[in-house]
Amino acid sequence: MEKNQPVKTKYTAFVASSIDGRIAKNSKSGIDWTSKEDWNFLQKSLANTDAVIVGHNTYKIYESRLKKRNTVVLTSKTVKPRLFGSVFFLNPKKINLRNFLQSKNYKNVSILGGARVYAFCLKHKMLDELFVTIEPYVFTNGIAMFTGDSFKKYQFLLQSVQKINKKGTILLKYKNEN
């Protein structure tokens, strides 16, 4: 019997940010300040995705939409992966997330945040492409885009810059060079 070649999963992170790199007021707050152009871009991009990864707070905020998708919710509140409908709750300290996603044969996985999930995926080599939408605001406080344990210099390569509306929302596409 021939064994199938394992699928190479591609990981794409989508971030909507203020100019000063803030993605939310606090860990419980939704996003009501992003442009419709960013929303449209995200929805179009997610049409090609096999599964999304989110943290527990992000899942709670967008539950009604996310439970319709293949969603992996990273949480410390479970030991074994638990499946409800199309939503897996998984503790990445107990289970190897990469292997888990590979076993599902997902080709395209999207990372939707929050800040600790973006940093987790980057640290664990599950972030190949990064889309950052910068909305024209400064917040001066709130949740920073990536929240990792320590300062580290991850090199990216800019692939494109687009201005997506008149007020000056820009969309940056980066490739992870690490």
Place this chain on the structure above:
Amino acid sequence: MEKNQPVKTKYTAFVASSIDGRIAKNSKSGIDWTSKEDWNFLQKSLANTDAVIVGHNTYKIYESRLKKRNTVVLTSKTVKPRLFGSVFFLNPKKINLRNFLQSKNYKNVSILGGARVYAFCLKHKMLDELFVTIEPYVFTNGIAMFTGDSFKKYQFLLQSVQKINKKGTILLKYKNEN
């Protein structure tokens, strides 16, 4: 006797940031990760500036360069403004910074950080233009670009986007709309 019309001071902030909105590893660390294109842009811009505003930590890091300029160092460690050569040390809780700068007849003032100084100037209507250089790194930790007391939505208007080198450093110019 005719009184002179007071000069209208224009305030321009210059920020060099990672993709994730970090400007430094910590409050004592210098910046060794910005591109030479950003450095050249900053030096050229500062040629037209009458004075720069910095915080005490930023001043300590760049003292040898800054003491050659008209520099205003914001510090809580003094009550009355103190002048050493061309460098004023001033406590913005004790003295009205806007009035002080106006009294000096400065037309162009540049704000060079750090994070609390950017937020202070924005809050006190001393930030008309904002240049943000985004270097193609993600740091996941460190000092966030603006550090204010609370979340607030300041609207900006994007005026230009430029890619300033091959590796993908971009330079954003914004106007404060508040």
